Structures are given as structure tokens and as C-alpha cells.
Amino acid sequence: MNTSRGRRRVLPGGLAAAVVALCCVVPLPGLIPAARPAVPAEAGLKVAVFSIESPFCSGCVAGLKATVGELEGVKEVAVDVENHRLIVTFDEAGRTVEALQQAIVEATSFKIRLIEVRKATG
Structure with missing residues (x-):
């Protein structure tokens, strides 16, 4: 008789930590799909597209999005993992694209x- 039916398996603590730690070792291209921020067109909103020279993983992408998203004037952040692009929608009245790049x-x-920098569209 199988007594394990209906029970959840739980990874041992060390193994679970190792699986989580792999996100910064094993690149997962395409895990986070390419995206353009869907922001309603507002006066003064611009979209800046940056190339990212450093290699990064899905955990780094989450941190990058969170950190950049907290910068003053930033409305939306997207990351195109496959093409190493950072796409930031920001309020041009709050800061210039050069100041945004330096802050990032x-x-x-x-x-x-x-x-490139372009006007945000809805």
C-alpha cells in the first residue's frame, strides 16, 4: 500500500537553497519575454531603450526592474532578456534621459x- 499518496514532497533545505541560487549561475534566456511598457500616453512621457552590456539572469532582471522602477520619474520598466535591452518609460519633466542613464x-x-528615446504611446 502506497502511503505517500496525497502528500506533498518538500525539498530538503539545502537543496531548495541550491535551486534558488542557480538563478544567478544558469542563464535563462527568454524566461522574461520581451516587452514594451503599456503606459497610457501622457504629456511628457518618454521611452528610453538601453542596451545592457553585462550578462544577467532572471534574478538579476527582477532586481534591475525593482531598482530602476523606484527611481524618480520612472513610470514603467521592462527588460528584453533575449536582446539585452532595458526599456524605461519616464517623465521627461522629472529628469533628462542623460540623468536617468546616470541614475540607473x-x-x-x-x-x-x-x-533610442521616443515619445510614449498608449
Whole structure:
């Protein structure tokens, strides 16, 4: 008789920690799909697209999105993992794209390069 039916299996603590730690060792391309921020068009909103020179994993992407999302004037953040792109919708009245780029580098330590800036569309 199988007594394990209906019971959940729980990974031992060390194994669970090892699985979580793999996110920064094993790249998971395409895990977070390419996206363009869906922000209603507002006066003064711009979209800046940056290339990210550093390799990164899905855990790094989550941290990058959270950190950049907290910067002043930032409305939306998306990451295109496959193409190493950071897409930031920001309020142009709050800061210039150059100041935004500098703030991102200081806050994240990622090397980024501006590719384009365009007006946000809804």
C-alpha cells in the first residue's frame, strides 16, 4: 500500500537553497519575454531603450526592474532578456534621459548604453 499518496514532497533545505541560487549561475534566456511598457500616453512621457552590456539572469532582471522602477520619474520598466535591452518609460519633466542613464548606472552598477528615446504611446 502506497502511503505517500496525497502528500506533498518538500525539498530538503539545502537543496531548495541550491535551486534558488542557480538563478544567478544558469542563464535563462527568454524566461522574461520581451516587452514594451503599456503606459497610457501622457504629456511628457518618454521611452528610453538601453542596451545592457553585462550578462544577467532572471534574478538579476527582477532586481534591475525593482531598482530602476523606484527611481524618480520612472513610470514603467521592462527588460528584453533575449536582446539585452532595458526599456524605461519616464517623465521627461522629472529628469533628462542623460540623468536617468546616470541614475540607473549608479543604482544598479550595470553598464548600459542609450539606443533610442521616443515619445510614449498608449
